Amino acid sequence: xxxxxxxxxxxxxxxxxxxxxxxxxxxxxxxxxxxxxxxxxxxxxxxxxxxxxxxxxxxxxxxxxxxxxxxxxxxxxxxxxxxxxxxxxxxxxxxxxxxxxxxxxxxxxxxxxxxxxxxxxxxxxxxxxxxxxxxxxxxxxxxxxxxxxxxxxxxxxxxxxxxxxxxxxxxxxxxxxxxxxxxxxxxxxxxxxxxxxxxxxxxxxxxxxxxxxxxxxxxxxxxxxxxxxxxxxxxxxxxxxxxxxxxxxxxxxx
Amino acid sequence: xxxxxxxxxxxxxxxxxxxxxxxxxxxxxxxxxxxxxxxxxxxxxxxxxxxxxxxxxxxxxxxxxxxxxxxxxxxxxxxxxxxxxxxxxxxxxxxxxxxxxxxxxxxxxxxxxxxxxxxxxxxxxxxxxxxxxxxxxxxxx
Amino acid sequence: xxxxxxxxxxxxxxxxxxxxxxxxxxxxxxxxxxxxxxxxxxxxxxxxxxxxxxxxxxxxxxxxxxxxxxxxxxxxxxxxxxxxxxxxxxxxxxxxxxxxxxxxxxxxxxxxx
Numbered sequence: 384x385x386x387x388x389x390x391x392x393x394x395x396x397x398x399x400x401x402x403x404x405x406x407x408x409x410x411x412x413x414x415x416x417x418x419x420x421x422x423x424x425x426x427x428x429x430x431x432x433x434x435x436x437x438x439x440x441x442x443x444x445x446x447x448x449x450x451x452x453x454x455x456x457x458x459x460x461x462x463x464x465x466x467x468x469x470x471x472x473x474x475x476x477x478x479x480x481x482x483x484x485x486x487x488x489x490x491x492x493x494x495x496x497x498x499x500x501x502x503x504x505x506x507x508x509x510x511x512x513x514x515x516x517x518x519x520x521x522x523x524x525x526x527x528x529x530x531x532x533x534x535x536x537x538x539x540x541x542x543x544x545x546x547x548x549x550x551x552x553x554x555x556x557x558x559x560x561x562x563x564x565x566x567x568x569x570x571x572x573x574x575x576x577x578x579x580x581x582x583x584x585x586x587x588x589x590x591x592x593x594x595x596x597x598x599x600x601x602x603x604x605x606x607x608x609x610x611x612x613x614x615x616x617x618x619x620x621x622x623x624x625x626x627x628x629x630x631x632x633x634x635x636x637x
Numbered sequence: 638x639x640x641x642x643x644x645x646x647x648x649x650x651x652x653x654x655x656x657x658x659x660x661x662x663x664x665x666x667x668x669x670x671x672x673x674x675x676x677x678x679x680x681x682x683x684x685x686x687x688x689x690x691x692x693x694x695x696x697x698x699x700x701x702x703x704x705x706x707x708x709x710x711x712x713x714x715x716x717x718x719x720x721x722x723x724x725x726x727x728x729x730x731x732x733x734x735x736x737x738x739x740x741x742x743x744x745x746x747x748x749x750x751x752x753x754x755x756x757x758x759x760x761x762x763x764x765x766x767x768x769x770x771x772x773x774x775x776x777x778x
Numbered sequence: 779x780x781x782x783x784x785x786x787x788x789x790x791x792x793x794x795x796x797x798x799x800x801x802x803x804x805x806x807x808x809x810x811x812x813x814x815x816x817x818x819x820x821x822x823x824x825x826x827x828x829x830x831x832x833x834x835x836x837x838x839x840x841x842x843x844x845x846x847x848x849x850x851x852x853x854x855x856x857x858x859x860x861x862x863x864x865x866x867x868x869x870x871x872x873x874x875x876x877x878x879x880x881x882x883x884x885x886x887x888x889x890x891x
Contacts, residue, residue, distance in 0.1 A: 420658045436694065471687075505679070514678060515678035515679050515680045515681070516678060516679060517673065517676065517677065517679065518673035518679060519643075519673070521679065529670075529673060529674075530670075533669045533670060533673060533682075534675075536669065536679060536683065537666070537669060544720065
């Protein structure tokens with residue numbers, strides 16, 4: 384790329400050349416003009432690192448400082464093209480910025496915030512739209528780009544929030560699971576098996592199961608009726624069913 | 638003319654990688670982006686991630702084929718996304734390598750049946766191919 | 779991007795609790811099979827498998843769990859699954875495995891802390 388040799392770590396090349404260059408006086412008009420002329424380059428290089436989650440302003444600042452450093456160290460008599468020289472310096476500084484430990488902490492905090500935002504946006508949009516949102520809709524709602532949203536889903540942070548907030552609906556995992564057993568109530572054989580098992584359970588468990596499967600109340604209705612939270616009803620149902628299942632004995636092989 | 642950030646009718650994406658279990662994740666990652674761009678919602682995206690993984694497993698047939706490749710093709714049509722996974726360059730496995738191999742294959746079929754609209758598997762002497770079709774419920778995003 | 783797969787084992791009042799995190803798929807399921815195989819013995823025939831931090835589960839993972847369940851039952855015990863993520867529960871549902879496994883949504887529900 385330039386006459387000055389191989390691409391070592393940008394730092395070492397720059398330092399070597401800095402020792403050999405005559406620094407230009409700070410108020411040199413030519414130097415200022417060179418910096419101004421290459422601000423666009425600094426911006427472009429900063430943009431290349433956008434996908435790592437740092438705000439553009441911070442990156443542009445790092446790139447601009449690196450550009451000024453390049454101008455200070457540049458010696459036109461070495462026959463090196465300034466743009467190429469500055470590019471190496473700027474990229475080196477940008478990479479160094481990401482190696483800084485502070486970035487890892489900021490990035491991790493930013494990622495957690497995004498997960499929270501996505502969770503809220505998912506449940507809000509689900510309610511508003513009456514269906515699950517698309518990645519494009521989540522991206523528009525949170526300002527995060529498509530890749531970030533997909534990464535959040537890959538990391539298991541997408542849909543999960545919606546399912547917790549949607550616990551009022553009959554589609555929540557526990558209800559759906561109980562639905563399988565509900566269908567069992569309809570099959571004559573199962574009912575025969577079920578009644579004696581049901582009778583062996585403590586009264587509280589029998590009541591909860593009866594409210595849910597015979598009277599057909601939703602978890603929230605049961606919660607209101609017995610004065611506890613809906614999450615608690617969910618847990619009670621789960622444990623009652625567990626007891627019932629144990630009474631019924633092991634399932635035949637599938 | 639398709640909008641940027643969406644995939645439109647006739648758009649095709651291909652992916653090839655060595656037929657190893659630890660690389661099936663590549664298929665899932667690609668499926669995520671394609672599903673998002675083809676206008677599926679986030680739950681369908683998750684379904685397709687799981688489904689494409691199962692396609693790969695059906696093609697691998699429980700064998701960690703050391704010499705073959707898995708070839709995936711994603712095709713967007715007006716009302717659906719078609720995905721196929723073909724094991725090429727390796728003899729299709731005769732024996733599942735795991736004890737629970739048979740059961741796992743049964744589970745793959747069940748999972749596909751539940752998550753996508755159509756699916757199938759075809760095997761001959763030189764290749765195994767599994768495919769799925771998922772219909773889009775909403776309009777293109 | 780993917781959460782790192784990890785398995786941790788501990789004993790809770792004599793019952794092995796095997797906690798798994800990350801993605802359980804064809805690549806990582808064999809490690810889980812090995813852990814479960816070693817943990818389930820005639821003396822320790824019941825185990826709890828904690829999937830609260832699992833982000834992805836496929837048919838090979840289910841196959842491993844079914845295999846482990848059979849082993850528990852052969853020794854007269856039970857395999858309890860702990861999961862509270864709707865997407866993971868969904869996979870158990872569509873394969874009918876909610877009827878086979880005792881599934882609860884928290885560790886306290888199985889008496890483990």
